[in-house]
Amino acid sequence: MTDENEQNQSQSQSQSLVVNIQNSSDPALERRIFSEVASEGRQLGLISDVLNILIAAYERNSSEPLESSIVSSLRQFHEMQVQIEKEKKERSPERVIEALEAMRREDNETYILVTSRLRKWLNEQPDASGGSTT
Numbered sequence: 001m002t003d004e005n006e007q008n009q010s011q012s013q014s015q016s017l018v019v020n021i022q023n024s025s026d027p028a029l030e031r032r033i034f035s036e037v038a039s040e041g042r043q044l045g046l047i048s049d050v051l052n053i054l055i056a057a058y059e060r061n062s063s064e065p066l067e068s069s070i071v072s073s074l075r076q077f078h079e080m081q082v083q084i085e086k087e088k089k090e091r092s093p094e095r096v097i098e099a100l101e102a103m104r105r106e107d108n109e110t111y112i113l114v115t116s117r118l119r120k121w122l123n124e125q126p127d128a129s130g131g132s133t134t
Contacts, residue, residue, distance in 0.1 A: 048081060 021030035034040060104111040
């Protein structure tokens with residue numbers, strides 16, 4: 001039963017954004033932009049950053065109260081940004097682990113060198129209470 005639960009969880013976590021570029025006037029260009037210039041996530045992140053700047057500037061310079069629907073949308077946008085950052089932080093260790101697992105499979109010699117160096121570095125870091133881990 002545990003394997004089935006893990007498989008279902010893995011499937012739900014492996015969903016990805018699909019951008020239909022076939023209706024584009026230049027699908028090859030769209031693919032190249034997403035792969036070589038800026039991914040969908042990077043583009044959305046930058047747009048969100050710009051929106052945050054514009055919202056902050058508006059709030060600083062406007063003396064007029066906002067309509068409740070606008071306030072609600074801004075609150076939802078902010079909450080979405082907070083949740084995205086939370087997810088990114090929670091995912092960060094998993095990305096490192098996945099990269100190390102791939103390295104172990106593909107280049108065990110490098111894996112051994114990297115993990116040895118990483119263990120040494122981790123042992124040199126102070127722990128959360130301010131003391132050294134060694």
